[in-house]
Amino acid sequence: MLALGLSVSAGVPSTASAVTLMDLLRGGPGKVERERERQERSLPGVTQPGIAATRDVDPEPLPRVAGPRYYTYKADSTRVIDSSKFSSGLAGVKVSATPEIAKAVEAYYNAGGAPIWVSNGDISERASAVLAFFETVGDSGLNPADYAVSAPSQDVTASISAEPQAQVQNVALTDEQNIPPAMMQFELALSVKVLTYVQDTARGRVDPNKLSGYHDFKRKTVNLAPVLKLASMSPDVGAYLRSREPSNVEYQALKAELVKLRNEDRDSTSKIAVPTDLVLKPGENNVEMAMVVKAIEHRSSAGLKTEHAMTLAGYQQTPEYTPDLVDLVKSFQAENGLKADGVIGRATVRAMTGDSNEAKIAKLEVAMEQVRWLPADLGDRFVFINQPAFMAYYHNEGKEDFGMKVVIGSKANQTYFFQDEIQTVEFNPYWGVPQSIIVNEMLPKLRRDPSYLDRQGYEVSVNGRTVSSSSVDWYGSTNAISVRQPPSSDNALGDLKILFPNSHAIYMHDTPAKSFFSRDMRALSHGCIRLVDPRRMAAAVLGTSINDVDKQIAAGQNRAVQVPGKIPVYVAYFTAWPDKDGHVQYFDDVYDRDSYVMKAFDATTKTRSSSI
Numbered sequence: 001m002l003a004l005g006l007s008v009s010a011g012v013p014s015t016a017s018a019v020t021l022m023d024l025l026r027g028g029p030g031k032v033e034r035e036r037e038r039q040e041r042s043l044p045g046v047t048q049p050g051i052a053a054t055r056d057v058d059p060e061p062l063p064r065v066a067g068p069r070y071y072t073y074k075a076d077s078t079r080v081i082d083s084s085k086f087s088s089g090l091a092g093v094k095v096s097a098t099p100e101i102a103k104a105v106e107a108y109y110n111a112g113g114a115p116i117w118v119s120n121g122d123i124s125e126r127a128s129a130v131l132a133f134f135e136t137v138g139d140s141g142l143n144p145a146d147y148a149v150s151a152p153s154q155d156v157t158a159s160i161s162a163e164p165q166a167q168v169q170n171v172a173l174t175d176e177q178n179i180p181p182a183m184m185q186f187e188l189a190l191s192v193k194v195l196t197y198v199q200d201t202a203r204g205r206v207d208p209n210k211l212s213g214y215h216d217f218k219r220k221t222v223n224l225a226p227v228l229k230l231a232s233m234s235p236d237v238g239a240y241l242r243s244r245e246p247s248n249v250e251y252q253a254l255k256a257e258l259v260k261l262r263n264e265d266r267d268s269t270s271k272i273a274v275p276t277d278l279v280l281k282p283g284e285n286n287v288e289m290a291m292v293v294k295a296i297e298h299r300s301s302a303g304l305k306t307e308h309a310m311t312l313a314g315y316q317q318t319p320e321y322t323p324d325l326v327d328l329v330k331s332f333q334a335e336n337g338l339k340a341d342g343v344i345g346r347a348t349v350r351a352m353t354g355d356s357n358e359a360k361i362a363k364l365e366v367a368m369e370q371v372r373w374l375p376a377d378l379g380d381r382f383v384f385i386n387q388p389a390f391m392a393y394y395h396n397e398g399k400e401d402f403g404m405k406v407v408i409g410s411k412a413n414q415t416y417f418f419q420d421e422i423q424t425v426e427f428n429p430y431w432g433v434p435q436s437i438i439v440n441e442m443l444p445k446l447r448r449d450p451s452y453l454d455r456q457g458y459e460v461s462v463n464g465r466t467v468s469s470s471s472v473d474w475y476g477s478t479n480a481i482s483v484r485q486p487p488s489s490d491n492a493l494g495d496l497k498i499l500f501p502n503s504h505a506i507y508m509h510d511t512p513a514k515s516f517f518s519r520d521m522r523a524l525s526h527g528c529i530r531l532v533d534p535r536r537m538a539a540a541v542l543g544t545s546i547n548d549v550d551k552q553i554a555a556g557q558n559r560a561v562q563v564p565g566k567i568p569v570y571v572a573y574f575t576a577w578p579d580k581d582g583h584v585q586y587f588d589d590v591y592d593r594d595s596y597v598m599k600a601f602d603a604t605t606k607t608r609s610s611s612i
Contacts (some may be wrong), residue, residue, distance in 0.1 A: 068213025073600035075607035096611040104224035141368030204372035216418040253578035295352035388587035409527035428487035
């Protein structure tokens with residue numbers, strides 16, 4: 001053994017890593033390294049270390065990760081109400097309804113519920129009150145046609161009135177044998193419409209999840225069981241139905257605006273017209289200045305008008321764009337989320353003149369529908385992100401504390417419409433690169449230059465094992481590959497991110513690309529919400545100071561801090577929405593989503609009109 005040991009040592013250089021007998025038996029000093037290389041090569045998509053993944057043949061076409069799509073809306077399906085167990089007059093009457101409403105109708109009449117809308121062979125006063133109420137639901141952003149029920153013809157009611165008085169007196173409220181089938185049809189049809197209205201006003205006419213893959217809501221379940229009984233007992237059934245509307249301040253502000261627009265005097269002398277191609281800089285003169293001031297006075301909030309009351313009162317219709325008018329315009333621009341530079345251009349004119357009444361009404365109807373998708377009470381403390389406004393608002397104790405500019409997803413990488421709860425603030429975060437960015441944006445570079453991510457400082461792993469970017473076969477599947485960017489001054493998430501875990505991988509975060517916030521149109525991200533002042537938002541949701549947030553970041557450590565309590569976050573999409581003073585503002589439909597809601601309205605009305 002000794003001789004073997006000497007002969008081995010004689011053939012090996014005298015270094016700290018000289019071969020021992022055990023090394024020889026185990027495969028030599030390179031065994032561990034060779035085993036590591038073997039394991040790395042065994043990972044899917046990994047080539048031999050140090051050998052770039054190149055191809056001599058034509059490469060496969062680049063794959064794409066497709067985003068969600070928009071759907072052709074299909075209204076809720078209906079079924080025929082089972083009236084076989086109803087009292088004799090109603091048995092066999094055929095009326096269709098959605099399953100939830102059909103179930104509520106069946107429960108009421110199967111339990112012996114008396115007719116509500118028919119009395120002594122004629123429609124009751126209660127029915128007349130409901131029909132009159134349904135004619136007014138347009139003020140609530142609903143379509144009266146969705147609740148229309150044709151009253152039986154006068155011939156039907158007259159035939160009963162002509163019968164001997166004694167026979168009519170024998171037609172008790174609960175005895176429908178002598179009531180014509182048309183009346184019983186009306187009874188059930190109106191019950192369906194009453195229940196439909198109650199359900200619509202609580203959760204909306206449209207199922208948002210059937211609009212697109214970008215809509216993600218748990219649709220509300222409405223308790224319809226007591227509705228018909230309450231309607232039969234209410235001394236003022238119209239008031240009862242009206243009470244079912246949302247009562248939150250946002251909905252009420254939208255409704256007030258809708259009523260105002262519908263009743264507004266549309267005389268041409270009241271219209272404000274500013275040329276859309278107007279460009280006016282501070283110090284210049286323009287005859288349109290008077291119309292600009294009038295437009296700002298008409299469109300601005302009460303707070304802004306109070307702040308600039310002296311300027312507005314003292315303006316003499318002159319064409320000069322004076323410093324006090326520049327300050328007025330800057331305030332108006334800031335209030336509307338525009339760059340407050342005092343230069344009047346296309347975006348500022350658009351904010352001044354707004355949409356036509358018809359376009360505003362359409363936006364209000366969509367907005368009121370979407371409010372119904374949200375909780376009836378948004379909460380005392382919450383974050384509300386309105387994508388078309390490119391703004392995020394923090395509410396505390398039931399009122400808006402502050403708002404800030406945001407950057408949202410581009411049209412190709414749209415931000416979803418959903419709600420969640422904020423859970424964590426992560427300081428000095430890692431950025432886990434989404435598969436869509438790896439495939440759609442990084443992959444073309446990586447096929448040309450496999451070491452690209454190594455040079456950029458990204459971490460690459462395959463099935464959880466860290467590997468070099470240059471060792472990955474970027475022509476294969478990327479499903480097992482993950483890429484992340486460590487904390488740094490160049491990190492795409494900046495100094496912090498605010499997490500509300502969801503299946504869409506959307507969160508709020510800082511960004512090194514600060515210049516984007518100076519733009520008016522800020523649909524520029526990959527889908528997440530970039531904040532202009534992330535430290536302020538982080539301090540607010542954590543219930544701490546901005547100074548404390550600064551210290552956490554300065555420590556340089558990646559650290560996640562739990563948010564105390566539950567803070568809802570609404571990643572919303574409203575082209576009409578009230579500001580903190582209740583003044584409704586209108587925004588461009590950056591993703592063209594309103595049109596899909598309006599098409600869904602039409603599909604719903606068509607289905608409902610054919611089911612009765």
